[in-house]
Amino acid sequence: MKLTGTRFGEIDFGPTDVLFFKEGIIGFPLLQEFILLSHKDDSPFRWLQSVQEPGIAFLCVIPQHFVPDYNPELTHAVVESLKIEEDTERFVLTTASIPKGEPTKMTLNLAAPILVNARGRIALQFVLEDEAYTVKHRVFPEAKVKEGVAA
């Protein structure tokens, strides 16, 4: 199958490439089918490319690349909803937001991770009850005074 009109040009994909979000993405409940694209080889960045709306793709990351001790609690309801068992291959993504032209201000939404059941090709974005994680986790420390301006 081919997906045309995406921000990344034409994308070839097969039925087994599709990730199904039964509940959609929060705020986008009708978008249920996505293809997961890597930004580059060996990059922690991914694009969740909508199959239904080719113009829409969400930037995501493997969060542990930036926050090594990130460990979202998977509640019983989440595990059950994704049919995850002990040996089910799974991984977590979080969305990443980069203000236009300002990569150093990138933030990750650690409060609402996306859990993927890799074998079943089903996924869910869920909200953590642990308030220790924020929706705007700043990845790079805020720049202090610009070099050359200080002193």
Place this chain on the structure above:
Amino acid sequence: MLVLTRKLHQSIVIGDGIEVVVLEVRGEQVRLGIKAPKNVAVHRKEIYEQIQQENKSASESRPEDIPDA
């Protein structure tokens, strides 16, 4: 909007499987207990709106702005 008055420990029932109970009233704060089926997600509205906004921002992020990592 439907408006109902409830007292402490009274509740309302929504549809077939959702119940909201007033657990505590203290000044301007009200504690609610919510019983709902597992497939019904319950969120604090302001958090939910922030997540919607973050998802929107993630969809507006540009490939050329992605840092080398």
